[in-house]
Amino acid sequence: MAALRVGLTGGIGSGKSTVLAMLAQAGAAVVDADAISRATTAPQGAAIAAIAQRFGAHFIDAQGALDRALMREHAYRDPLARKQLEDIIHPLVGAESARQVEAALASGAKCIVFDIPLLVESGRWRSQVDRVLVVDCSPETQVARVVARSGLKPAEVEAIIAAQAPRALRLAAADIVICNEGLALDELRHEVVQAARRFGL
Structure with a gap:
């Protein structure tokens, strides 16, 4: 059976990198375009x-x-x-x-996950993957997380978010959404494991 190809995307501060690491732990092969x-x-x-x-x-x-x-x-x-x-x-x-x-x-490998920050923006990726997994959270949470980890000012983070695909467009492209809002790490891991099962892992 051919490996399932999953495109993983999410806005800055959504927790996409954490989800990617958890999918790798669950047995997915990872291709990090970034x-x-x-x-x-x-x-x-x-x-x-x-x-x-x-x-x-x-x-x-x-x-x-x-x-x-x-x-x-x-x-x-x-x-x-x-x-x-x-x-x-x-x-x-x-x-x-x-x-x-x-x-x-x-x-x-049963499943290959492509980490594609600009999956929605590029247009060319959608046809190259079987499923799109979007990690989502509110813009307020994105700003708070990125400010806390990077030292950027809120306005700078807001400008980065504004330059990325709109949240609604990402969600519209998704086959599966992991809502990473207010989740403890263990709760997020549970969500990722559920998604991984749907990918045959």
């Missing part, structure tokens, strides 16, 4: 040479990684730059994701 993307722009990352060639060596910091702050500022001012950066990174992420999927299938 972590793969970050690795491509880390020191000696697969995207570094192409970024330096396209944008200039000053976008690479002293450690040999992408200068994220400089690139963020540049991409914010120039939407074309953002697209050019995505054109470099996305194929690399796709190739590494495919490699990890092959490894998971070879090891007999």
Whole structure:
């Protein structure tokens, strides 16, 4: 039987990373597109040479990684730059994701969970997964959690939330929703185990 492919998404501060770790503990193979993307722009990352060639060596910091702050500022001012950066990174992420999927299938995984922060926004992912699992909570809870862990100001977190897909759009795309509102860790784990059973784990 083919492995079930599950797309996991949720807004910032929803607890998506915690749910991902719990699904992995339940036996799911995990493909973290975000972590793969970050690795491509880390020191000696697969995207570094192409970024330096396209944008200039000053976008690479002293450690040999992408200068994220400089690139963020540049991409914010120039939407074309953002697209050019995505054109470099996305194929690399796709190739590494495919490699990890092959490894998971070879090891007999029953379920592969793709951690996709922009699942709803990208549009292309929905056709590549069998189920969409959304981790949800109120915007107030998102702000409180992110402020507590990151030191960002509430207005900064609200701006990040506003830039992500609207909550209603995420929920509309969901096959399964885990409501992570006011749950203790054990209660959240219970919800994740229930979802994992539906995925054959």
